Amino acid sequence: MKIAIIGLSNSGKTTVFNALTRRTAETTAFSSGRLEPNLAWVKVPDSRLEALAQIYKPRKVTAAEVQYVDVMNGFRPEEGRKDSLSAELLGYVGTADALLHVVRAFEDERIPHPLGSVNPQRDLGVVELELIFSDLMIIERRLERLEKDLRKLSGQERNIRAAEQDLLGRLKVALEDEKPIRDIELSSQEEKLLRGYQFLSMKPVLVVLNIGEDKITDPPPLECTHAKSLVVPLSAKVEAELTQLDDSDAREFMEALGIQEPARDRVIKSSYALLGLISFLTVSKDEVRAWTIRQGTIAVEAGGIVHSDIQRGFIRAEVVPFQDLVRAGNMVTAKKQGRVRLEGKEYVVKDGDISHFLFNV
Numbered sequence: 001m002k003i004a005i006i007g008l009s010n011s012g013k014t015t016v017f018n019a020l021t022r023r024t025a026e027t028t029a030f031s032s033g034r035l036e037p038n039l040a041w042v043k044v045p046d047s048r049l050e051a052l053a054q055i056y057k058p059r060k061v062t063a064a065e066v067q068y069v070d071v072m073n074g075f076r077p078e079e080g081r082k083d084s085l086s087a088e089l090l091g092y093v094g095t096a097d098a099l100l101h102v103v104r105a106f107e108d109e110r111i112p113h114p115l116g117s118v119n120p121q122r123d124l125g126v127v128e129l130e131l132i133f134s135d136l137m138i139i140e141r142r143l144e145r146l147e148k149d150l151r152k153l154s155g156q157e158r159n160i161r162a163a164e165q166d167l168l169g170r171l172k173v174a175l176e177d178e179k180p181i182r183d184i185e186l187s188s189q190e191e192k193l194l195r196g197y198q199f200l201s202m203k204p205v206l207v208v209l210n211i212g213e214d215k216i217t218d219p220p221p222l223e224c225t226h227a228k229s230l231v232v233p234l235s236a237k238v239e240a241e242l243t244q245l246d247d248s249d250a251r252e253f254m255e256a257l258g259i260q261e262p263a264r265d266r267v268i269k270s271s272y273a274l275l276g277l278i279s280f281l282t283v284s285k286d287e288v289r290a291w292t293i294r295q296g297t298i299a300v301e302a303g304g305i306v307h308s309d310i311q312r313g314f315i316r317a318e319v320v321p322f323q324d325l326v327r328a329g330n331m332v333t334a335k336k337q338g339r340v341r342l343e344g345k346e347y348v349v350k351d352g353d354i355s356h357f358l359f360n361v
Contacts, residue, residue, distance in 0.1 A: 001292070002067045003206070003271050004096035008123055009114045011104040012210040012236045014038065017070035019239035019264050037092050038070035044272050044290070045265045046279065048322050048352060052288045055330060062289040064279050066271050069096060090134065094198035098275050099205045100267075101127060102236070105220055106212035120209060120222050128180060128226075131200040136175045138197060139168050164193060175201070182228045204228035204274045208267060210236045217258045230270050234263040278351035281322065282306065283331070293349060300345040303357040313361035317343045322352040 005013045018024060021040035043063035053061050071092045093099065104113065105120045115123070146165045153161060167190055174184050180201035186194070194202065205226070211219050211233050219233035242250050242262055254262070279290040280302055291305050299319075304311030320331070320340045328334035349355070 001275055001277065002069060002096045003098045003100050004069045004071055004093045005100045005102060006071065006093060006127065007102035008104065008127060010111050011102045013102045014070050015236035015240050016102050016208055016210065017068060019236050019243060020068055020267060022243040039067065041065045041067050042268055044268055046290055048281065049288055049290060051326055052281065052283055056283050056285060056288055058285055058288045060287045062287060064290040064292045066268065093200060096203065098271065099203050100271065101205050101207045103207055103209050103222065105209050120220065124207065124222065124224060129178065132175050132178060132180055135181060135199045135201050136172065139172050143168055167193060180226055183226055206271055206274050207231045209233040213238050230274055232263065232267050232270050234267055239264045280349050280353045280355050283354055297349050298345060299343055299347040299349055302349045302355065303359065306357065309361045310357045310359045313359035314345055315358040315360060317347065318356040319343050320354050322354055325354050
């Protein structure tokens, strides 16, 4: 799963990237030239893996992962909407599964704000409008093409294009009213129809409010009422510094600032949850591993994530909730206590299920 980091210039996007990924990518002012993005896979913090590793002492522990993409070039609305979303930026952002929008809430005279002042609520709206405007341009061009095509088509093909035209027309009205596509209720068939468009305002958004060190324990409010949106405050500068310290120094630094846990962990977990993702777990002496699936995935499909042979020859799954296994101490005891269930193909896998798949091919 890929999450693209966006925001106004000088909002701290690359510093947030460094904080999340423990990297030291160079932070620079906006450049009008083409810049290659920073890419990194990040392990999703999961204390359950540590607990299971204590029980099984495996050779390897594998966490779930999320990829972050820092597209570097920021939105610059003062230059006009045409330039604020370059072709390169659109290419990277359009293929992302979700967006991480960095909104600046810190004051620093050395780092000029592109709009002249720090105003998080305004900036949140400015970038949201850029996403909406980008989608509106795509829809208007597509509607022009559909108008021409419909004059030549007939039968079922014409019906399909007419349905697309009706849907895009409805989206156009909403976008013109400054309403993002993610706020529009769509049927599963309509979502399928839109799948190839990569609309930006349709993507889930995690808003990271980039605060100063002085606001860590009392972050300013930021209202975000759109669907599929979350807000997490984070001091990117502090979090990036924390990642460069050893564990002892990091704990001491956090205590001095009144921080209970790194905000980066909350952001990564929130990114995962925002995408509708959960983890089921497999355990053995070789490996303890978290596997990523979408909420609602059934057992036979989850087995296919582990190996295609499991899906083809699925018989049943032995399932025990994480807490039950930990309380039992091991799988043998959990079975004796009746904590392990046998589930069929249609069982909906839950977050934290420890699963062992039985199959025959």
